[in-house]
Amino acid sequence: MDRRRLLQLMPAGLLSTSLPAKSATPFPETLPRIRFIADQIFRTTVCLRPFRAEGPRNEAENRGRKRIIHNYGHGGSGWSLSWGSADHAVRLALEANQTSVAVIGAGAIGLTTALTAQRAGLNVTIYAKDRFPFVRSARATGTWSPDSRIALTDRVAPDFADRWEDMARKTHSMHQSYLGLADNPVEWTDFYYLRPHPSPSSEPTPAAEQPQNTHYIPNFVRLESRLKDISPRFQPVPDDQHPFNTPQALRRPNLTFNIAALSHQFSREFLIAGGRFVPMTFNKPADINRLRERLIINCTGYGARTLWQDESIIPVRGQITWLPPQADTHYGFYYKGISVMARRDGIVIQPVGADEGFGWNDDNEQPDMDAAYAAITTLADAYKA
Numbered sequence: 001m002d003r004r005r006l007l008q009l010m011p012a013g014l015l016s017t018s019l020p021a022k023s024a025t026p027f028p029e030t031l032p033r034i035r036f037i038a039d040q041i042f043r044t045t046v047c048l049r050p051f052r053a054e055g056p057r058n059e060a061e062n063r064g065r066k067r068i069i070h071n072y073g074h075g076g077s078g079w080s081l082s083w084g085s086a087d088h089a090v091r092l093a094l095e096a097n098q099t100s101v102a103v104i105g106a107g108a109i110g111l112t113t114a115l116t117a118q119r120a121g122l123n124v125t126i127y128a129k130d131r132f133p134f135v136r137s138a139r140a141t142g143t144w145s146p147d148s149r150i151a152l153t154d155r156v157a158p159d160f161a162d163r164w165e166d167m168a169r170k171t172h173s174m175h176q177s178y179l180g181l182a183d184n185p186v187e188w189t190d191f192y193y194l195r196p197h198p199s200p201s202s203e204p205t206p207a208a209e210q211p212q213n214t215h216y217i218p219n220f221v222r223l224e225s226r227l228k229d230i231s232p233r234f235q236p237v238p239d240d241q242h243p244f245n246t247p248q249a250l251r252r253p254n255l256t257f258n259i260a261a262l263s264h265q266f267s268r269e270f271l272i273a274g275g276r277f278v279p280m281t282f283n284k285p286a287d288i289n290r291l292r293e294r295l296i297i298n299c300t301g302y303g304a305r306t307l308w309q310d311e312s313i314i315p316v317r318g319q320i321t322w323l324p325p326q327a328d329t330h331y332g333f334y335y336k337g338i339s340v341m342a343r344r345d346g347i348v349i350q351p352v353g354a355d356e357g358f359g360w361n362d363d364n365e366q367p368d369m370d371a372a373y374a375a376i377t378t379l380a381d382a383y384k385a
Contacts, residue, residue: 031243032329034342036349036379043322043346044367047139048315049359050302051075055151055160055221056167057310058088060095066288067096069297071113072304073313076148078108079140079257083174084167085109086116089297094120098295102127104282105299107137111266112174113299118273126270127280127291132263136302139320141350142343143191143332144255146171149316149356151221165226172230175255178265184344185262191254192333193234194246194382217357244333245384254332260345282307317359321372323347335382338375349375 052073060069071089074081090113093101099122103114106128114124132138146168151160178186224231234250242249271277282288285308288296298304305313325346332341334352341348351371352358 031331032326033243033383034323034326034329034340034347034379036323036376036382038373038376040323041321041372041376042324044319044369044372045139045322046317046319046365046367047136048302048317048363048365049076049078049149050304051149051314051316052312053152053155053314054312055156055164056081056085057304058085058092058163060092063285063288065294066291067093067098067295068288069093069295070304070308071109071297071299072105072301073310074109074301075150075316076141076318077146077150078137078301079142079259080144080146080148081150081164081167081171082108082112083116084170086113087170088163088167089113089299090116090120090122093117093122093295093297096295098293099123100125100293101295101297102291102293103297103299104128104288105135105301105303106131106277107135107299107301108140108263109137109301110299111263111270113297114270114275115266115273117297118270118275123274124270125276125278125293127278127282129279129281131277132267133260138259138263139318140257140259141318141320141339141348142257142259142341144172144175144257146227147221147223149218149220150223153219153221156221160221161223161226164221164223168223168227169230172227172255175257178262181265183258183261183265185258185265187256187258187330188253189256189342190251190331192237192242192244192331193250194244194333194335195248195250196336197247215357216360217355218360220356243383244335245381246335256330256332256341256343258344285309314361315363317362317364318350319368319371321349321375323349333382336378338378340379340382349379351375 050073057070057073069089069092101117101122103110103126106126114126117124175186232253234252237249237251300307304310329342339350339352
């Protein structure tokens with residue numbers, strides 16, 4: 001689901017009104033408290049999500065003797081649409097009747113596209129300036145969010161929702177194959193929505209819970225209802241069964257990507273299957289003529305804005321503050337406008353803002369340490385005394 005929609009609006013149909021059984025083990029005994037200590041911050045990263053009003057670009061074009069398949073512009077849903085979008089791109093690539101393909105870009109989209117092309121029988125080389133951990137995909141939140149800033153309602157094609165659903169379902173299915181592997185590259189973890197005000201309603205009331213702003217707020221496409229059959233529902237948690245300092249808490253299992261482990265897993269699979277990584281910098285479209293392959297899949301993400309002069313890409317800034325991972329602490333929660341994910345590669349803390357305009361058209365990739373420390377201060381009272 002869209003993270004902000006998930007956290008603030010709690011879409012209809014995703015919340016169950018049934019309470020956990022009273023005999024359930026109290027959560028204070030089983031849910032370790034995350035320690036929020038400012039001087040333990042070891043990294044603060046910024047990711048610019050590559051948003052396109054029309055949604056991800058999955059189409060082919062010819063440039064001279066080169067056949068280019070574009071696969072970029074996934075907003076905040078790169079990891080969550082990666083496999084399905086790769087499937088669309090590779091199907092277009094197979095129409096060229098080539099045996100080899102060049103993939104430009106080594107982020108989430110590039111790696112899954114390369115793996116998908118290998119499974120289709122193609123010889124694949126990835127050309128990229130950077131690899132993990134130096135790609136923007138390495139700075140993602142790491143949660144299942146297939147319609148996070150994916151498109152604008154008044155700009156999508158009539159068939160967009162169907163194409164999006166196909167990508168989301170295929171990606172969700174592929175991610176299941178990585179559950180239970182060593183290092184837990186993908187796993188289910190509990191996520192808690194901490195409601196600041198008690199309410200008898202089955203849904204939060206965002207107007208009462210969030211400050212109102214007057215700046216531009218994009219009207220993003222909402223498609224979460226199409227995946228209700230594969231999305232576990234939120235359930236209220238009795239007050240004596242959670243440790244949080246909040247009038248009401250809701251809980252649901254959520255698919256989590258441990259991005260360090262997952263990226264290494266993808267890279268190993270690609271190399272074992274005969275793939276090659278070749279360092280190369282692309283500054284303009286004509287640079288593709290340096291490639292020996294005639295078939296190219298462009299997975300450059302936000303970099304496509306410069307490389308392909310695609311000004312339809314709008315940056316959406318997101319900042320994460322990292323604390324060291326804490327033993328046996330693998331869950332997440334939302335509290336006072338801040339999302340927390342206790343991943344195995346670190347505790348990620350991300351302010352998500354009061355509305356969808358947060359980070360919109362902001363291309364500043366410099367960390368804001370004042371905001372990082374402010375988030376830690378806010379989280380200091382997230383748990384009961």
